[in-house]
Each structure stands twice: as C-alpha cells, then as structure tokens.
Amino acid sequence: MQNYRSIKTPLTDELCASLHAGDMILLSGEVFAARDAAHRRLQETIQRGEELPFDIRGAVIFYAGPSPTRPGRIIGSIGPTTSYRMDPFAPLLMEQGMKGMIGKGKRSAEVVAAMERHKAVYFGAIGGIAALTARCVRSVELVAYADLGPEAVLRLELVDLPVVVVNDTQGRDLYEEALKRSKL
Amino acid sequence: MGPIREIDSKLITETVKRLFLEANTCLGADVLAALQTSLAREESPLGRQVLARMLENAAVAREESAPICQDTGLAVVFVELGQDVHVAGDLLNAAIEEGVRQAYEEGYFRKSVCDPLTRANTGDNTPAVINVEIVAGDRIRLSVMPKGGGSENMSSVAMLLPAAGREGIRRHVVESVLKAGPNPCPPVIVGVGIGGSIEESLILAKKALLRPLGQKNGRDERLNELEQDILADVNRMGGGPQGFGGSVSALSVHVEMKPCHIASLPVAVNIQCHVARHREAII
Numbered sequence: 001m002q003n004y005r006s007i008k009t010p011l012t013d014e015l016c017a018s019l020h021a022g023d024m025i026l027l028s029g030e031v032f033a034a035r036d037a038a039h040r041r042l043q044e045t046i047q048r049g050e051e052l053p054f055d056i057r058g059a060v061i062f063y064a065g066p067s068p069t070r071p072g073r074i075i076g077s078i079g080p081t082t083s084y085r086m087d088p089f090a091p092l093l094m095e096q097g098m099k100g101m102i103g104k105g106k107r108s109a110e111v112v113a114a115m116e117r118h119k120a121v122y123f124g125a126i127g128g129i130a131a132l133t134a135r136c137v138r139s140v141e142l143v144a145y146a147d148l149g150p151e152a153v154l155r156l157e158l159v160d161l162p163v164v165v166v167n168d169t170q171g172r173d174l175y176e177e178a179l180k181r182s183k184l
Numbered sequence: 185m186g187p188i189r190e191i192d193s194k195l196i197t198e199t200v201k202r203l204f205l206e207a208n209t210c211l212g213a214d215v216l217a218a219l220q221t222s223l224a225r226e227e228s229p230l231g232r233q234v235l236a237r238m239l240e241n242a243a244v245a246r247e248e249s250a251p252i253c254q255d256t257g258l259a260v261v262f263v264e265l266g267q268d269v270h271v272a273g274d275l276l277n278a279a280i281e282e283g284v285r286q287a288y289e290e291g292y293f294r295k296s297v298c299d300p301l302t303r304a305n306t307g308d309n310t311p312a313v314i315n316v317e318i319v320a321g322d323r324i325r326l327s328v329m330p331k332g333g334g335s336e337n338m339s340s341v342a343m344l345l346p347a348a349g350r351e352g353i354r355r356h357v358v359e360s361v362l363k364a365g366p367n368p369c370p371p372v373i374v375g376v377g378i379g380g381s382i383e384e385s386l387i388l389a390k391k392a393l394l395r396p397l398g399q400k401n402g403r404d405e406r407l408n409e410l411e412q413d414i415l416a417d418v419n420r421m422g423g424g425p426q427g428f429g430g431s432v433s434a435l436s437v438h439v440e441m442k443p444c445h446i447a448s449l450p451v452a453v454n455i456q457c458h459v460a461r462h463r464e465a466i467i
Contacts, residue, residue, distance in 0.1 A: 037303055067251045067294040077251040082334040082367050105367035126234055127369035128459040129241035131250040149305050150294050175366050178429030182422040
C-alpha cells in the first residue's frame with residue numbers, strides 16, 4: 001500500500017522515537033490481544049510481585065477480543081476495542097517494558113505522559129472492519145486466562161496490519177490535531 | 185378487534201435467529217449506500233482509505249458469513265405485537281431469548297454479556313434487551329439490532345432547561361458527538377430522542393436508529409431540518425472517519441420526538457457506530 005511504513009515487533013526505543021502522529025504503518029510480528037478483564041489480572045500479577053504470563057519487554061498489546069473461530073479458520077473476526085478502559089492499567093505496563101498499544105479512541109493525559117516518559121507509541125486500528133482485519137492474523141495461541149473466554153490473552157502473529165500512529169513519544173496526538181482543523 | 189390468530193413461539197425463535205445471523209454478517213444496503221456516498225464526499229485521503237476498507241470489510245464479511253465486527257453486540261429487539269395475536273407455546277420473551285442463543289452459537293458470534301459486578305460472562309449472549317409495544321392487527325413485527333458496547337458507552341441523556349429550546353438541543357447533541365470523538369468508531373449515526381419521560385427519551389433515541397439511512401424523517405418537517413443542521417455541524421468538526429481527520433464524522437442524524445412535561449426537556453443521544461446493523465421481519 002502507498003505511503004505505508006512497514007515495522008516489526010518487538011519495538012525498541014529507537015524505533016518508537018522514529019514514529020510520528022499521523023504515520024501510516026503496516027505492523028507485523030507478535031502482538032498480545034488483551035482487554036478489560038485480562039488487564040485487571042495483569043495488574044494484580046504485577047502487584048503481587050509475580051511474573052507476567054508473557055514477556056512484556058518491547059511488546060505490543062492489541063486491545064481486542066475476537067469472535068469465536070470457525071472450524072478450519074485461524075481466527076474469528078477481530079478488531080480494536082475502545083482503549084480508554086485500559087487507561088488505568090497502561091502506565092504500569094509501560095513501566096514493565098510495554099512499548100506499543102493498538103486500539104481505538106482517546107487516551108488519558110496520564111497515559112499520554114507515560115508514553116513520552118517510557119518511549120512508547122499508541123496505534124489506532126480501524127474499528128468495525130473485523131472480518132478484513134482477521135486476514136492479517138497468521139497464527140493464534142492461547143497465552144493465559146482461558147476462563148475469561150473472549151477476554152483471554154492471546155498471542156497473535158500479524159502480517160501487515162494497517163494502523164495509524166495516534167500518540168507518539170513526543171506527546172503529539174492525531175485526534176487533537178484533526179479537531180484543530182474544525183470549521184465549526 | 186378481529187379473530188385471534190395463533191402464532192407458534194417456534195416461529196418467533198426461528199425468525200429472531202435468522203435476523204441476528206443476517207444482521208451480524210450482512211451490512212444493510214442503506215449503510216453500504218451511505219458509506220459509498222461518504223467516500224465521494226470525504227476530503228481526507230486517509231479518511232477515504234478508511235471508508236474504502238469499511239466497504240471492503242462488508243464484502244468480505246458477507247462472502248465468508250463472518251461477523252462484520254467482532255463486537256456482535258447486546259441483542260436489542262423491538263417487538264410490535266398485534267393485539268389479535270395469541271402466542272402459543274413458550275413465553276414471547278423466552279422464544280426471543282432462544283433465538284438469540286441459537287444465532288450467537290451457530291453464527292460463531294462473540295458472547296458479550298456479563299454480570300455487571302463479577303464481570304462473569306453469561307455464556308450465550310442473553311439476556312436480550314426486549315421492548316414490546318402492543319399495536320393493532322394480528323401480526324408481529326420483529327426488529328433486531330445487535331448494539332456494540334463502544335458506541336453505547338458514548339450515549340447519554342440530559343434533562344435540559346425548556347428555555348434551551350431548539351438551538352439548545354442542537355448544541356447539546358453536537359457537543360455530545362464531539363465529546364465522544366473517535367471512541368464510538370466514526371462515522372457514526374446519531375440517534376436523538378426528544379421529550380417523553382427520561383426513559384422514553386432513551387427508547388425514542390434507540391428507535392430512531394432503526395430508521396434506514398437515507399430515509400427522510402416523515403413525521404415532522406421541523407425534525408427533518410434539525411437532523412440536517414446537526415449533521416452539518418458534526419461534519420464540520422474535523423474528526424472524520426475513525427477520528428483520524430476528515431469531513432465525514434457522521435453518516436446520518438435521526439431524531440424522534442414526543443410531548444414532555446411542562447417543566448422538562450429530556451434529550452437522549454444514542455450513538456451508533458458505522459456498523460449499523462438492523463433487520464426486521466413481520467410474521
């Protein structure tokens with residue numbers, strides 16, 4: 001696709017620093033799908049001083065809970081859920097080494113500040129195109145919390161997921177910049 | 185009143201099941217047409233790409249019988265029950281719930297309903313949200329709407345001052361959509377319910393979302409003008425598709441209205457994402 005830059009996970013400080021709000025990205029490699037209930041458990045695990053169920057250093061978390069997989073398929077439909085619900089947990093995960101988040105919608109001032117501090121990036125994926133997004137998933141593996149059903153943590157191998165950098169390491173915010181062009 | 189017509193509850197179950205299976209995998213012609221029109225109107229190149237991918241997704245979902253969105257929603261059902269109908273067999277609500285259960289299992293749809301406190305999943309996407317209205321006749325109209333959580337979370341009801349008037353309502357709705365920003369997956373459809381009591385305004389706002397896109401508000405020319413004014417304001421905000429910037433933040437604004445108390449002006453705003461799924465059948 002035109003004007004897209006291809007990047008691969010895990011993410012490094014240098015790579016994150018080179019990404020800017022508005023950049024169009026094709027993201028490949030391993031990411032972890034986790035949403036509401038899983039985030040609470042990840043937080044509790046850290047607070048107890050125990051080891052997380054996956055290596056979070058350089059990791060990208062995709063705020064997503066796919067629909068069930070039909071027989072013979074890799075995954076059901078999958079797409080981003082609204083990210084602000086994970087705001088209470090994101091700074092703690094960035095402290096542990098998380099470098100990227102994929103979701104949709106605005107983040108809190110605390111999360112944006114933590115992204116600057118920890119050199120992490122927030123990517124916006126397109127919501128509501130989950131049948132198409134499923135085609136970017138090459139493999140799926142259950143990592144933890146099977147009892148949470150659609151909210152379990154999954155390891156996904158992605159190839160060329162189209163995303164847009166919304167918040168970068170310099171504190172820029174694509175959503176706010178778009179509204180500055182308001183004609184209202 | 186005419187003679188009583190008996191309708192087997194199994195027919196209700198089968199119909200509800202079929203409607204949810206279709207709604208979650210086949211985007212309606214009204215939404216497809218609205219997305220096509222928006223693609224031609226959108227000024228931002230990224231915004232156009234986003235809209236084009238939405239159309240491509242609808243085609244893939246239909247071809248693969250896959251959910252258009254992974255959030256296959258809370259199962260909202262509106263029932264217009266003819267008062268000459270006798271439902272034979274199961275209770276009406278039980279028949280509807282069974283249809284939801286079967287559709288979400290057979291369609292490989294995500295079960296997205298949980299206990300509010302423990303957050304434990306109920307496992308079969310029930311209970312459904314069922315609204316029943318008794319009407320004349322010997323038929324049942326079933327309208328289903330799988331409603332996603334992201335857009336529902338951006339919805340609200342406000343008890344405005346009667347002095348706010350038409351312009352106050354307009355400003356309030358536009359501010360609500362601006363506040364929601366990119367969260368409810370724009371371009372959105374804005375359902376507005378004005379008047380009634382607090383709960384009736386919300387039901388009006390949700391019912392407004394059942395109206396097919398592109399269909400004019402036939403009830404009241406004042407509402408038609410209000411819809412156009414709010415839509416124009418929202419599309420001047422700059423948020424655009426997914427909030428990445430652009431000129432199409434909303435596909436449509438639908439307003440429903442009923443008289444209210446002399447002291448009140450309830451205004452409910454129910455936001456719907458671009459995956460506006462609704463299907464209906466008359467049995």
